Amino acid sequence: AIYVCFALISLFYLLKRNYTLSFAFLSIAFCFKMQAIFFIPIFIITYIIWQDFSIVYFLWIPGMYIVTGIPAILCGKGIVDTYGVYFKQLGSYNGMTFGAPNIYVFGLNNYQALSEPAILFTCTILIFTTAYVYKYRNVINNEKIIYLSGWIIWSCYMFLPAMHERYDYAAILLISVYMICYNRKM
Numbered sequence: 001a002i003y004v005c006f007a008l009i010s011l012f013y014l015l016k017r018n019y020t021l022s023f024a025f026l027s028i029a030f031c032f033k034m035q036a037i038f039f040i041p042i043f044i045i046t047y048i049i050w051q052d053f054s055i056v057y058f059l060w061i062p063g064m065y066i067v068t069g070i071p072a073i074l075c076g077k078g079i080v081d082t083y084g085v086y087f088k089q090l091g092s093y094n095g096m097t098f099g100a101p102n103i104y105v106f107g108l109n110n111y112q113a114l115s116e117p118a119i120l121f122t123c124t125i126l127i128f129t130t131a132y133v134y135k136y137r138n139v140i141n142n143e144k145i146i147y148l149s150g151w152i153i154w155s156c157y158m159f160l161p162a163m164h165e166r167y168d169y170a171a172i173l174l175i176s177v178y179m180i181c182y183n184r185k186m
Contacts, residue, residue: 003033004170011039011149011174014046015142019053027064034086035167038153041126045152046145048130049137099165102158115161122159126152143182150174 010025026043029036040061047053069082094111096104096118108114133140133148140148153171157163179186 001169003029003036004173005029006032007036007039007170008173011042011146014043015145017050017052019057023057023060024064027060028068030061031065031068034089035170038156038167038170039149041130041152041156042145042149045130045133045148049134049140093162096161097163100157100163100167101165102163104161111161118159118161122156125155125159129155143178146174146182147178150178 006025006029010022010029013019013022013025016022023043026036026039029039043058047055065083069079072082073079096109096111096114104114104118129148129152150171153174154168157168157171
């Protein structure tokens with residue numbers, strides 16, 4: 001919930017087009033939990049369609065990650081242990097799903113055979129989403145960005161390997177906000 005809170009604040013400031021605060025909060029979210037990367041495609045899409053902020057803002061993410069690791073290093077934790085924690089996590093789960101009710105519960109559980117194609121398939125979905133949104137960039141507003149954010153996070157949750165049941169939390173919140181504010185019939 002902590003990283004989702006910061007990620008939602010970052011999305012709020014993105015919609016307000018306050019990019020400094022937006023990227024600062026996204027960076028803080030990433031420092032709490034690696035799953036904050038599910039929000040990065042939204043930022044990439046808005047960068048492509050709005051073209052009103054610098055790509056340099058994306059450097060906030062590794063920059064903040066380095067800054068927040070300094071206290072651990074000063075307390076005696078090694079640099080590799082401090083900054084390598086997310087890399088260690090990438091290889092620590094060898095299953096297609098860990099309680100997540102995504103497509104892999106239907107017997108698609110061979111991690112060695114399916115993990116890389118699943119990642120490529122998810123990237124393909126995100127690339128086609130970006131192309132579609134770019135084609136209709138003139139009608140993209142904050143309402144559609146909120147909906148798109150929920151859809152992107154949900155797509156990552158449904159198609160990426162090694163998802164836990166709790167990783168859809170941000171998508172559920174975003175889709176709920178969208179339905180309450182913009183589409184109550186949904």
